[in-house]
Amino acid sequence: GPLATYRNGPVSSNVRRRMPLPSDFVASLEYPSTEEILQTTKTRQSIACSRAYLELRNELKPVDLYCYFWARFGMPNGIQNFLRNDHSDNLVHWDWTLKHRETLIGFWGTNFRTDLFVIGDLEFEESERLELIEQIRVDFKNHGPKMAAARGKLEHWTEFVNPYARLTRTIRSLRRELSTIDLSSPFSETFNTPTSAVEQAELWKAVTESHSRAYGLCFGMRSMLPVWAEAFLNLLIFVLARPDVKSDSRLLESIYRQQIDVRVRGLHLSCIGFEKPVDYKADACKNFHRLINERNDLLHGNVVPEKQKFNEVYFLGKVPVFKEYRSLWDRTLAVEGDSVGIGQLDHEIQTVENFVEYVLNCLKHNQREFMRAVLRKRDLAKNSKDGRFGILFPDHLVDSKPYLKDKEPTNGGPERDA
Numbered sequence: 001g002p003l004a005t006y007r008n009g010p011v012s013s014n015v016r017r018r019m020p021l022p023s024d025f026v027a028s029l030e031y032p033s034t035e036e037i038l039q040t041t042k043t044r045q046s047i048a049c050s051r052a053y054l055e056l057r058n059e060l061k062p063v064d065l066y067c068y069f070w071a072r073f074g075m076p077n078g079i080q081n082f083l084r085n086d087h088s089d090n091l092v093h094w095d096w097t098l099k100h101r102e103t104l105i106g107f108w109g110t111n112f113r114t115d116l117f118v119i120g121d122l123e124f125e126e127s128e129r130l131e132l133i134e135q136i137r138v139d140f141k142n143h144g145p146k147m148a149a150a151r152g153k154l155e156h157w158t159e160f161v162n163p164y165a166r167l168t169r170t171i172r173s174l175r176r177e178l179s180t181i182d183l184s185s186p187f188s189e190t191f192n193t194p195t196s197a198v199e200q201a202e203l204w205k206a207v208t209e210s211h212s213r214a215y216g217l218c219f220g221m222r223s224m225l226p227v228w229a230e231a232f233l234n235l236l237i238f239v240l241a242r243p244d245v246k247s248d249s250r251l252l253e254s255i256y257r258q259q260i261d262v263r264v265r266g267l268h269l270s271c272i273g274f275e276k277p278v279d280y281k282a283d284a285c286k287n288f289h290r291l292i293n294e295r296n297d298l299l300h301g302n303v304v305p306e307k308q309k310f311n312e313v314y315f316l317g318k319v320p321v322f323k324e325y326r327s328l329w330d331r332t333l334a335v336e337g338d339s340v341g342i343g344q345l346d347h348e349i350q351t352v353e354n355f356v357e358y359v360l361n362c363l364k365h366n367q368r369e370f371m372r373a374v375l376r377k378r379d380l381a382k383n384s385k386d387g388r389f390g391i392l393f394p395d396h397l398v399d400s401k402p403y404l405k406d407k408e409p410t411n412g413g414p415e416r417d418a
Helices: 034-043 062-073 126-152 163-179 197-240 249-256 260-265 283-300 333-340 342-360 365-376
Strands: 052-056 094-100 103-109 114-119 157-161 313-316 319-322 379-383
Touching (some): 062 094, 163 197, 163 365, 260 283, 342 365
Antiparallel strands (some): 094 103, 103 114, 157 379
């Protein structure tokens, strides 16, 4: 937050007299050379002597502030511009350092806000921060055409979440959670079954709850598996679709709407980078197709007695004659486990992974390695003008704030950290 007050002229070390921000403060800002900035910060022992640090978030949109500085002053002149690497993985992306009398005011564009540093004989409180914001906003109108020209040079990208990566993380997280649940039967030899009826009832309740939780996790994952594979196919088409397909929204939409097996068979026709067509008769595809059919019964609640049977019994009138005896466990919770397919979950996960790997192996080497990198990325992007696909930022996000310390105690008190 804000640290102190605006000061005009010499005052005692124990008394700081607040002054309002001058009405022409923003208008009076100068654009020093980088050499002058270097000399000033060196003389004052770098940014550690800053009198104030402020945060500007969306009170002024960062793109507006960026274009305003370009329009009024030209290219960024601050030291941080020379410290950044030529990519988007930097603590500070741009730095305009301006001058008011003998004071430097640095505006640093970071990942989460614009950091404002005041280096010199100038201090701010919240009222001055708000006045500064208002003065900049008012000055926008004086540079409108140049701001529009600066904005016109910017590429506009839209970030979006990679659905395949999101589902991958979700399925793996649910699988880890499922693995922590004890799914053994209370009637197994290794289970310590209590003897009293009350204890048995409590045990049965606990076992039922844990198994129900496990079956819910299993049902959720099995429902996601075909969607997971389809997200892979759609992402592959989005990234590798031929230019003439990408440029025709109706054609691209028709491909996304195709039956999944038709979509797979035609990948080498609708996309670039395939070394060979996908053979839908390959084992990886045949197993995946069976999984799709299983999903339809699961999601639509289809009644298929042949697939859902768990017991056979004969009757003579109203007298049941069992074909074979099944335990209490086999007639209750084990039935639910079989119906949600908990025993085949790992095999089905492997089926999807094998299918993805098979399709990737039909690509040329460069496209295959590129798609592997894309599949791992959570955040992807699309150019708003030409539809180009992009990866804009690394997987990690870095944030930092300065550590500032007063050189002299205020009013005889201790040194202040910020």
